[in-house]
């Protein structure tokens with residue numbers, strides 16, 4: 271068998287795409303290796319959402335170049351969002367690359383590799399087939415899924431937030447047929463999955479495009495919850511404009527729908543939200559979450575925040591800190607704004623000094639640390655249910671997993687025999703960051 275080395279940058283969608291390429295290549299005779307030096311094929315699945323991710327990609331390819339020069343038979347491929355965004359420019363910048371491919375070409379990865387092997391010519395393969403339905407063939411489903419596993423339900427995004435490259439790199443929204451999703455989930459459960467995380471750039475928009483028999487997102491939740499063997503259900507990521515009252519109802523009705531929601535806010539200020547083209551006000555966002563929290567009291571909310579967006583005044587930044595306090599996020603992904611080529615925000619005057627952006631970033635991170643720590647204290651001395659996902663790297667702890675509110679957990683098994691996929695009650699003894707540590711009790 272030949273060997274493939276795979277590396278991934280970016281979001282869960284990219285991680286899921288890499289897993290899929292691994293399975294598709296397995297059927298073409300490639301086994302995954304963790305050693306670049308042993309590989310016959312190296313694929314880097316890239317991200318272009320932030321400048322930093324791009325820089326990391328170029329630096330990785332710089333380190334791969336000597337391997338290619340030493341072994342011309344080695345195939346080097348760049349896949350994912352940076353491939354879609356920069357296409358030919360990447361071949362010009364890195365002429366030792368064999369091919370560049372976009373996220374919509376994931377299904378054709380084995381074909382791309384065969385093409386290079388047969389004619390030795392480098393090529394770019396990007397673009398979107400709007401006619402093609404979004405479907406994942408059954409033969410490419412994993413036979414050893416994790417206890418917690420992602421299921422892609424929708425790809426692309428129609429929202430066009432002014433700072434974001436996703437609609438340009440992943441194309442317009444397309445959903446997968448519910449029957450196909452139910453089949454996939456039954457398969458995953460049969461092979462050991464306990465927790466299903468429905469995945470998409472905007473899962474709440476599920477069913478609006480690409481389906482012969484459309485159903486709304488909340489109906490999909492009820493459908494998945496009925497599949498025997500699904501012990502936990504989650505979804506990510508959500509958009510406030512498509513998040514419905516029926517979905518709030520689903521949290522109340524479906525026991526296995528875990529009490530966690532990731533709902534990006536990006537900014538707490540209406541002027542900034544308008545410039546970001548988020549199409550909702552901070553009052554609407556707040557009202558939605560207050561309603562959710564009143565009906566599902568022990569829910570934890572996490573979010574995404576951008577600081578230093580063009581036009582963000584000192585007061586506007588204070589509004590972001592205010593909404594963080596009001597909602598009491600359990601965790602946040604907080605970034606300092608960096609313009610992305612091809613996006614509408616790239617045309618705005620990025621006038622906020624780096625020093626100010628940095629200061630705001632640090633302030634928002636410090637606030638989030640305090641909020642996380644305050645919420646975390648409530649777990650100390652109490653029991654929480656943890657789904658074991660694997661071995662812990664924390665000294666003195668055997669297993670790691672997550673609780674319903676999506677806190678990481680390190681578990682001392684004591685006398686208990688545990689394995690991935692078990693759900694265990696853990697008495698929490700300490701909290702560090704967004705992670706709990708404690709002892710298995712039952």
Ligand code: SF4
Nearest residue numbers: 427429430431434436
């Ligand atoms: S909702 Fe906005 S931020 Fe999220 S993927 Fe779509 S365009 Fe990007």
